[in-house]
Amino acid sequence: xxxxxxxxxxxxxxxxxxxxxxxxxxxxxxxxxxxxxxxxxxxxxxxxxxxxxxxxxxxxxxxxxxxxxxxxxxxxxxxxxxxxxxxxxxxxxxxxxxxxxxxxxxxxxxxxxxxxxxxxxxxxxx
Numbered sequence: 001x002x003x004x005x006x007x008x009x010x011x012x013x014x015x016x017x018x019x020x021x022x023x024x025x026x027x028x029x030x031x032x033x034x035x036x037x038x039x040x041x042x043x044x045x046x047x048x049x050x051x052x053x054x055x056x057x058x059x060x061x062x063x064x065x066x067x068x069x070x071x072x073x074x075x076x077x078x079x080x081x082x083x084x085x086x087x088x089x090x091x092x093x094x095x096x097x098x099x100x101x102x103x104x105x106x107x108x109x110x111x112x113x114x115x116x117x118x119x120x121x122x123x124x125x126x
Contacts, residue, residue: 013060023053 027049031042057063083091 013062016056016060017062020053020057023049023056
């Protein structure tokens with residue numbers, strides 16, 4: 001009996017998951033089909049269909065799992081220890097300093113290699 005209930009639930013979920021994209025496509029088609037109506041009414045109709053689709057999707061197992069994921073993500077963001085303003089400024093300045101130093105080293109290396117290639121090609125001697 002329990003297996004039949006699970007199978008019926010999964011079939012209902014499959015039907016709902018098929019209906020969702022069909023509703024979205026139907027809403028978009030209706031949006032363009034009723035071009036002679038006021039734009040406000042067309043947008044409100046499209047938003048209503050999107051809300052209905054979201055509601056239908058959230059009643060499926062995948063929708064419930066997605067909603068649970070967003071709730072857990074929000075809780076996880078609250079647990080993050082964000083750096084203070086001073087730590088952020090120090091880290092940013094350190095990154096800028098390191099980028100400048102590495103850029104300077106690469107520029108010097110490029111100049112040296114350019115000079116060495118010119119010398120090897122006998123273009124540096126005049």
